[in-house]
Amino acid sequence: xxxxxxxxHQLQSLEMLANEDRWMNRLHPSVKLFITIFxxxxxxxxxxxxxxxxxxxxxxxxxxxxxxxxxxxxxxxRLRIVLPVVCMVGIINPFLDRNVAITLFGIGISGGxxxxxSLMVKGVLAVxxxxxxxxxxxxEKICYALRQxxxxxxxxxxxxxxxxxxxxxxxxxxxxxxxxxxxxxxxKGIAVNAWGSLAGQMLLRSMDRAExxxxxxxxxxxxxxxxxxxxxxxxxxxxxxxxxxxxxLVALRYGNVTELIGKLFV
Amino acid sequence: MNDNRMNDNRMNDNRMxxxxxxxxxxxxxxxxxxxxxxxxxxxxxxxxxGANGAGKSTFLRLLVxxxxxxxxxxxxxxxLLGKKTLEHIRSKTGxxxxxxxxxxxxxxxxxxVAFAPRNYGLSxxxxxxxxxxxxxEVHIEHLRDKSIYKLSGGEKKRAAIATILSxxxxxxLMDEPSAALDPKNRRNLIHLINELKGTRIIASHDLDxxxxxxxxxxxxxxxxxxxxxxxxxxLRNRELLExxxxxxxxxxxxxxxxxHDGSTHTHMFIHE
Numbered sequence: 001x002x003x004x005x006x007x008x009h010q011l012q013s014l015e016m017l018a019n020e021d022r023w024m025n026r027l028h029p030s031v032k033l034f035i036t037i038f039x040x041x042x043x044x045x046x047x048x049x050x051x052x053x054x055x056x057x058x059x060x061x062x063x064x065x066x067x068x069x070x071x072x073x074x075x076x077x078r079l080r081i082v083l084p085v086v087c088m089v090g091i092i093n094p095f096l097d098r099n100v101a102i103t104l105f106g107i108g109i110s111g112g113x114x115x116x117x118s119l120m121v122k123g124v125l126a127v128x129x130x131x132x133x134x135x136x137x138x139x140e141k142i143c144y145a146l147r148q149x150x151x152x153x154x155x156x157x158x159x160x161x162x163x164x165x166x167x168x169x170x171x172x173x174x175x176x177x178x179x180x181x182x183x184x185x186x187x188k189g190i191a192v193n194a195w196g197s198l199a200g201q202m203l204l205r206s207m208d209r210a211e212x213x214x215x216x217x218x219x220x221x222x223x224x225x226x227x228x229x230x231x232x233x234x235x236x237x238x239x240x241x242x243x244x245x246x247x248x249l250v251a252l253r254y255g256n257v258t259e260l261i262g263k264l265f266v
Numbered sequence: 267m268n269d270n271r272m273n274d275n276r277m278n279d280n281r282m283x284x285x286x287x288x289x290x291x292x293x294x295x296x297x298x299x300x301x302x303x304x305x306x307x308x309x310x311x312x313x314x315x316g317a318n319g320a321g322k323s324t325f326l327r328l329l330v331x332x333x334x335x336x337x338x339x340x341x342x343x344x345x346l347l348g349k350k351t352l353e354h355i356r357s358k359t360g361x362x363x364x365x366x367x368x369x370x371x372x373x374x375x376x377x378x379v380a381f382a383p384r385n386y387g388l389s390x391x392x393x394x395x396x397x398x399x400x401x402x403e404v405h406i407e408h409l410r411d412k413s414i415y416k417l418s419g420g421e422k423k424r425a426a427i428a429t430i431l432s433x434x435x436x437x438x439l440m441d442e443p444s445a446a447l448d449p450k451n452r453r454n455l456i457h458l459i460n461e462l463k464g465t466r467i468i469a470s471h472d473l474d475x476x477x478x479x480x481x482x483x484x485x486x487x488x489x490x491x492x493x494x495x496x497x498x499x500x501l502r503n504r505e506l507l508e509x510x511x512x513x514x515x516x517x518x519x520x521x522x523x524x525x526h527d528g529s530t531h532t533h534m535f536i537h538e
Binding site: 015138212215228 | 413
C-alpha cells in the first residue's frame, strides 16, 4: 500500500470508528466537545513545574480509552507523527534553566527539565484528548456541536469543507502518483525535475474535482451552511457525563488531589 | 430536424422543460450549443446522444443553471431559469453526475441522501422519511449506514441517484449514468431508471443503454440538434449515426463472420 493509500485508509477508518454504534459515540456531541475543550484548557493552565498534577490529568484519556473501547496502540500509530513533534516542544528548556528545582532520590532535577517534561505531557494529553473526540464523534456531529456553541457558520463550513477536500486532494494525489510510478518502474519516489509539473497537475485536478463537489452541493440546496442531523436534546446520561468530568477535572486542577493521595501513603 | 415540436413555442400545461433558441459559448472560440430548441413533456424519458464534444453535458449543465451566461430561454415547469429562480428550479431538478465520487461527499450513505432535504429546511422526521423512501427506491436500504468509501461502483451510482430522489425531483438529469459500470450493474441501472418517475433526460454514448431506457432520443452534433424523435428511429439509422461519429447499438446489430478464399469477412445487419 502506498503512503497516500495508507493516509486515505487511515482517514476512512477514523471516520468509520467515529460512526460506530458505541456508548461513547452515542453521547451528545456538545458534551464531548465541551469536555474536550475544558480538559485542554485545564491541562494547558498548569504551571510549568506542576508535573505531578499534570500527570493526574491522564486519568481522562485513560478512562475514555477504556469506556470507548478504543485501542491505545492504534491511537499511538495514528499519532506517530504528531506526538514526536509535540514532544520536541521545550526541548531546549534544560539548557536555558539549569537551576535545580527539586531533588528526587538524591538526584537534582533542573527547572528546565521539569518544564520540558511538563510541556511534553501537556502536548501529549491535549493531542490524545482531541484524538478521543474525533475517534468517537463524526466531523458532522462536531460541526453540529460547534454551531450549537454559536461558532459562526462560515467557520464551521470552512472546517467541514477543508476536511472533505482532504479526501479529494488525497485521491487526486494517488492518481497522479500512480500514473507516474507506472511509467517510472524501479524508481524510488518522484524525480525532482517532475515535482513542478506533478504538483501543478495535482492542483488543477483537485480544483476541478473540488469544483464538481461544490456544484453537486449547490444543486442540492447548499447555501453556505451545513445542517448536520439534529442530535436531539441532552439526555440524563449526557448530563451525568458532563457533571462527572467537570467536577473531577476541577478537583484535579484546583483540589491538589495528587498531594492528598500522596499523604495517604506517607 | 425531423420533428415539428422543435419550433413549437406554445406553452403547454404538460410541458416540463422548454428550451428556446439557446446559444452558449465558453469563450470567443465558437458556440458549444447553437440555436437549440427543445421541449420535454411530463414523465418523458429522453436520451441525449452525440459524439465527444457534441455538447450533451453542457446542455444538461445549463438546464440546472450551472452556467447562466447563455442566450435564449430555458423554462423548467414553466419557470424561467435565472438568478432569482435558480434555487427554486434546482429544488425540483435532480442532476446525477457522471463521476459518483463528485456527488457523494458525506460520511455515510444516509447522511449524503439527507443532505438535500436538510438544506431545504425539512423537519428531521420528514428528512428520515425521505431518506428511507429514496433508499428503498434504489434498493439500497441495507447500505444506509455504510461509509461511502466502502461502496462499489454500482452501489455508488445507486447512492448518487438516491441523493437526488430525496429531493422529490420533477426532472432528473443524468450524465453518462452507465459509464464505468459492469454489465450486471448496468442492467440493474436500466431497471432502476425505468422504475423512476418524473421527466428524465439521459446523456450517454451508450446507445444500447439509451435504447433500453428512452422512448425519445435527441442527437446532438457540434452543438446542434440533428434529430429529435422516437429512439428506435434514430438508433436504427446507421447512415445518420455514422455521419455524426456514432455507431449502431450492438443489440440492434447482427454480426456474421465467415471465412472463404482464405480471408475472413464480417457482415453486419440491422435487426428488424
